[in-house]
Amino acid sequence: MRTLQRSLLLSVFTLLLVLPRNIFSCGPFFEQATFSYDSHPDFPVSDYIGGKLGILKPSFHRMFLVVAYRNLVNRPFTPSERAALDPILTAEAHYADALDSYGMSYDAGDPNQTPPPSPSQVWLSERARALGEKVSQDASIDPDKPYGEYQTFLNCPDPAFLNAVQTLKDREQRWGANSADLKAWIAGQDDVFSNCSSKEFKEPAPVTTSNKLLKQDRDYQIAAALFYSGDPSRLLVAVKQYESIAQDKSSPWHVWAPYLAARALIRTATLKPSETGKFDPEILKGAEIALKKVHAYKEYAPTYAACDKMLGFVEARLHPEDFAHQLGTQLANGTSTNLAQDLIDYRYLLDSGLGIQPDSRARKDDLTDWVISFQVGSTAKDHAIAKWRETKSLPWLVAALNAIDASDPAAKDLLAATAAVNARDPRLLTVLYDRVVLLRALKNDKDARSLVDANLAYLAKDAPVSARNLFWGQRMALAETLDDFLHFAPREDAAEHHTQAHIDETKPAPPGTPIDVYFDTDAIAVLNHALPLSRLEETAASAQIPKPLQDEVASAAFTRALLLNKPEVAANFAPAVRKATPVLAPYIDDYAKASTDDARHRAALWTLLHNPGMKPFVVPNMQRTSEMNKIDDYRDNWWCEDVGAKLDKTTWKTVMGDEPGQKAVPPPNPQFLNSADKSAGMSEWTALSKIGSAPNYMAAEVIAWAKTAPDDPRVPEALHLVVRSTRYGCVDDKSKGFSKQAFQLLHSKYPKSEWTKKTPYFY
């Protein structure tokens, strides 16, 4: 007995510790459509590099603005330049997306691909193979060297290991697989790589051998070990060692030795920060001289490109403003000898804040001046207008249009200038778009509408999705009829062409790639807050929007009709809702059968309680993914107290300020509605907005139902579902009271009901 008691106690104790306190699965990731990229152009960026610029935004990362400038000044990139830029700009676009989403770089990796072995692993494998050994499982070489409290720097880059592998194979062939010389060479290389991450320096021992090549290799290995020591004083010895190797014209390493000596100087300078900077300027100047000197010798031609890259690193630190100006000039006029590297260096310099001051030396060239002016917008308005008047160039037209508003005295001149450009030039969609915006701001809706309409076919076929959606937004706001409004309401997902169709982002999506469309917040505002049910009926049947959007409207309007007690309207939507959501069919039938207002109201409540996906408004962007009659694990169930008035945005940036207390968006006033429609729409919205959050509304109504019709067999279940809604629905400080009332009513009046047993708590 005592054993049993102890066992029971232990079980109770264990259960108390392990039982979950709540049960609903979760996960943080939702898919959302991107209607217009803000930080970069659409994929594939090769289209953009080729001149299909879409609508330029000041928020584009600067690399993209450089490419835009080159196209706008009509200096397009050559095919080889395009090929060089494509991977850099694709990576930049991904980086921009990660930054927008997470505020940091993010590499999710590719779950479908096993990454190739790192060069250091390849070296370990080849080394083991040459020695006839097996690579131990935990063998690895950490290429990063600790520096400071938590910092590391990349000490041994991948090419070091690849060069070692190549040399190993060559020496194996020359000296024989099991030769003592090869083993000595490998031992020397082991010492070299032991310095990659270790704080303790290990220098390969000098060799006494008649093998001249081995001796030359060993000299090189000693220099490399000193280089990887991470110790400034040893690095200076490495410089001497490399200089000595450069003098030995028979050494296979003499061609690269001057470059490596310069790199050793750079490493020394950056590991010896001065009082005021991040490097020792005197040592860096030595590297600058050494790198420039390389070009004087033809024998060093194989190292020119690498030296130029290093020279860029040095110049960006020693003479940042002048170097930015030099790069800006080269990038603008197409004289870069290494376009990709110049763009990387230029971006580094501008991202560090160069050129922001109007009198900065870095801003002396037109490109840098334009990039900064375009990005700062109205702050540089006078300058942008003056530059446009002075140059009449397209970049400055774009910058001036971006900077002004309709009240500016220059607006009319700029508007005239926009009329003079070829609207079908793929470089100039920005000008066309700005013209539409300016016309609207000047209250010239007629011309704005005509301008978009005149280019509709072109925009529909050739504009990037991000640009097309923006045009559609402008045109939708100018709609004169409901059909016209609906024609421009659906928006495509700029990312969907590639991500959902699993198409490589670097390649164009094939024609005919299926694309889903969604409503954005501008269309939603009109549908939810301005259109009366009568016009929503037309909307749900309109051929201007695809079936899924028709269904969304029908579902929202049906729910709205239930809440507003408009059975004849609900009946009109019922066939479409029944077809799109068969699970609602029995509820629709019950509602239709109800013959009194009370019966209909209870049937409506019954429908809502059982279907957490029901909302009396249309939701922007992608929809709730849970089934209509299932609780959504992320509490996207029914509606909140704002009844859809607060429109959600799609990125974290746009919700900044979305704090409690924010006012709802004022109802729009579309010009295609007559006064009767507007009045009906306003009246419906006013009634709907007073309903409050779904759990509170349903609770109040069901409690009243239970009091007036306590014998209705549906009441216990309805009370149970009310309590459930206060757990999984959108709640506020009143919800707990409602939850408790429903709970107490259920337990006091229906103690034997199965629904009472299923309701052990209130929330």
Next chain:
Amino acid sequence: MLKRTLLATAVAAMVLAAWATHAGAAHSRMSALPDTTLWAWQRPEKLTYIDPHRSAVAVLVETITLPAKFEPRNQPISAPDRTDYIAVIRIQGTPAEPPDPNMIAGRIAHYADNPHTRAMQIDFDATVSQRAFYRALLTEVRKRLPNDMPLSITALVSWCEGDDWIANLPVDEAVPMYFRMGVDQRNIRRDHMDVRNLREPLCRSSVGVSLDEPWPRFDSDVRVYAFAPAPWTESDYRRTLERLAR
């Protein structure tokens, strides 16, 4: 009857004692650190102006992309000599097969050997299918850390409200991250903006906020981890302390 009452009392006492021991140990490990922590992320950070008695620094020391890509910190970090550092390891990636948790744990735990490290923190938005791996990893990391070194994790707010999967993880705190919440932010801002009411006790003692997004409500004794969207400045730091009234 008396026997039953005694038994019930004994059970209650045991549960209370177990809870108090667990919570107490976790609390005491973390309580040695200042109650405001600045996250020093993937960029150079010069934090020489902070008061090390009032603020710690959680420094991102390594980013691990699963299955096995390791990127240690390459950016400089500086803070006053007596600063308490929390070494943060970010884990990302969703490979088809999770790697060996022992291998990753070894990589993480070696940061505990750094004499400046006062605590460890792991930042991993594990998907549902990665939870078993993450649990095994945390268990292994905990084993390898000195007993008195706190182990913290960042947590999606949905973990703190959701299916209880983090309840028994061997960690001292789970920091609910009230920023960069993706689409989930709508629900979180609507329903879960009070740290005191989060269901999971591990989530109630600390909070992660960003300077550029709305903050949730939390008590004055909650440990705050603050993220800046750009490198920290002294005025950012001062404003953060003022806003926290610390």
